[in-house]
Amino acid sequence: MAIENTRLFTPAAMGAVDRAAIDGSLSGPGLMERAGAAVAASALEHWPGLKRAIILCGPGNNGGDGHVIARHLARAGVPVERFGMKPREGTDAAWAFESFPGVIAALADYRPEAGDLIIDALFGAGLDRAVPDEIAKLIERAANAGTPVLAVDLPSGLSGYSGRPTGPCFRADRTVTFAALKTGHVLLPGRDLCGELEVVDIGIPSRLLANDDPVVLNDPSVYGTTSPAIDASSHKYARGHLVVFSGPLISSGASRMSAQAGLRAGAGLVTVASPPGAVMAQSAHLTAVMQRSVGDADALSDWLKDDRLAAFVLGPGFGHNELVKDYARIVLEAGRALVLDADGLTAFADTIADLSSFDAPKVLTPHEGEFRRLFPDLLDDDALSKIDRARRAASRVNAIVVYKGADTVIAAPDGRAAINCDAPSKLATAGSGDVLAGIVGASLANGRPPFEAACAAVALHAEAARRAPDHMTAEDLIAAI
Template sequence: MAINAILLVNPSTMGKIDAAAIASGIGGYGLMQAAGAHVAACVLRYYPAMVRAIIFCGPGNNGGDGHVAARLLAESGVDVCRYGVEPRPGGDAARAHADCPGKILPLADWCPEPGDVIVDALFGAGLDRPVNDEVAALIERAKAAETPVVAVDLPSGLSGRTGQPTGACFQACHTVTFAALKPGHLLMPGRALCGEMHLCDIGIPARLITGDDPISCNHAGLYNDYLPAADPAQHKYKRGHLVVFSGRLISGGAARLAASAGLHAGAGLVTLATPPGAVMVQATHLTAVMQRSVKSADDLDQWLEDPRLAAFVLGPGFGDLDKARDFVTPLGGANRPVVLDADGLSAFAGDTERLGGLFLGETRLVITPHEGEFRRLFAELSDDPQLSKIDRARAAAKILNAVVVYKGPDTVIAAPDGRAAVNAGAPPWLATAGSGDVLAGIIGALLAQGMPPFEASCAGVAMHGQAGDRAGRAMTAEDLPPHIAPL
């Protein structure tokens, strides 16, 4: 018996997992008993001084979990009141309802009182449409009274697939879910609406907690086997030569951040490719980072004849969008990995077909857009309300034949082959100017050391988050590079 804290399963897949567990001989009512027990335990642990436990029960199995929790809380001496609808006859939820003494009152009858704690067992992950007006009014009453909510599986009104509210939605203080997380538990704003997450084992065998859709939390198993290994015989070129393109005189700081991050992330050499007019200014700031004056795409073409140049980062503070497009063309033909960020992405707004055409064949392009940059590149994907952030990242990855690092508090890393990971552990103070430049440099360094693009991106996002944790709440982007450490 187990939980899977790595896999993310859509609600439809979770339904298949439940069905497979029952088909294997595990009683559905036993699963419901275990689920309701975890809910009751959460309520008792976090709200020992509650006056009433208010259980909102829907007609399905989520409501059945609520009936079990209501019975167990009552047996623990808690004053319990149930509101909602009776379950459909004949199923496990009906059995749970029959085993719990007392009547169910209409939802409209609930009047908030001091000391109430709500158990939201109305719909959970089983609903992907707006709640009705009666439930919406209930949610508003709970919100106005600031009554704490413990959600069963998911707050009612939240899509387990997209992490987006479908209309009115409970704000939970705690969410108790079972066997595996859903995307809506990690994607924003779902993660915030769930409050503190509790992933619980209800007795489903580990062999059944699987899915045919390769979505996971970002975790070490995705990249550990590909991390650069220390070799006593290696020299700086074996550790990879990373090139970071610098912008004009006034905007070179972003490139310096990326270059410094590249060094700290393990690249053996890092060179700033700098416009002639900015070389002297950059030189006053650089020590271990080298420089090369690169004026035009022709200069870049000649330099690319050096096979020791292992990977490239273009975009941070670059400024000149026309020049960025001119530079990406030879990079596309150089058969080496490239990270495009910031202006490197904005240069191809409305022209993703051209960008994708430069990187055909084996995947070696990584793009690192934030929400605004993603929208400029993929307006149609951004405007489709049916798509989750995972869906959008995957679609973009296929369009460009690139790994997409779709940044944010719920960064999604997606590969053209459909693999996707959601990173939700980074500290919120990483949301500061220049932080993305550091991330681009980290990923560039890992690519320069030979990691494949998807694995380098997953590892880079993890390293970036850990550096933020070490740097602390008062950090700026300039503080991050010294805190970058091997995974």
């Protein structure tokens, strides 16, 4: 999926773009003609052997696209049948129907046959409620028959805002959308329900593809590069000193993985800060990663007099809730960057708002379960998308929030948000979160601003996973950074 415009739109924002284009020099029928022609071309390219095109037409502009699609496919020699609703008179969709008049059968009359391709032009992103019962039954018949589906703009039954089904929903094999992606295209499960995504230029000027809602796909236009800047005069401290706190002896492995990942990701030097009882175990495993014994808050405060300590990772395998809070406070009061992950998040489950008072750079990296412990009210609000939840959490704690998953959302307190949607499923392995925490720490130690640091780290984490072996372990992932 090669996308030139990385900005994401809600359906409402995209509707405003369409209206602005029509209020300018473009005509509604002209946009509809180009959209319908593009979908017809996609159908012919990807289903060259189709025996019958079943065009499901809604009453609005999505249905208008369907009438144009029907005309183009019929002219190409494909048998075409339309099911659905006639358009409202006086609309662009009515123009489209008049350009290819004919019978539109009732949705209840459709029965799948071998060789059919369903082209779903019912509602697209224009519906954010459950589909009517007759469409739900059609969706079930098509699914039972295994009939392929090509969706126009968005599969009917899927929220273009949240990416969640509103009820019964088509599972498309391919979705063709226009000008730019909607948030529902990339948030899960919407991304899976859309199948292969194709974004088509239908002539909307790029100057109109802007809005006041700064949500983008995570890519180099956000963070620049995943590698730290290095020149001939660089030295290890110029690339940043990262510290990873270790837990007790029995759980010290998580911190080692974070530390090794941080070193691989470009920190100039990395130190594991171990409690005295874990020093010998860490020494047996660490080589290029250094070690320091830090047993209590006083020892940490004394060490922080060294202003070369740039960033800290706190939480992987740490296990001591009260000490987490002490260490976090000391690091943040010293103005150093802090990544909170795993046990570092759990320790703040009931006091997460306390972090908002610190202005030092902070990045929180919760997975779904940790997010629920920290922000249960946000997860209980079904009206919120994953983007909404991440943004509100970021504002609440005055920190960057990396809301992890196959559709990781990185959000800043100022409202910026990026969605990373190219991480492979093999990241679902023990320790991959510890690795990400170390990469984020390295990116902060390099001196990046926290939002860009988190975006770069998430991108590097995903790229390393793509290059790692199938059935990888966290150690394989570190080696692939």
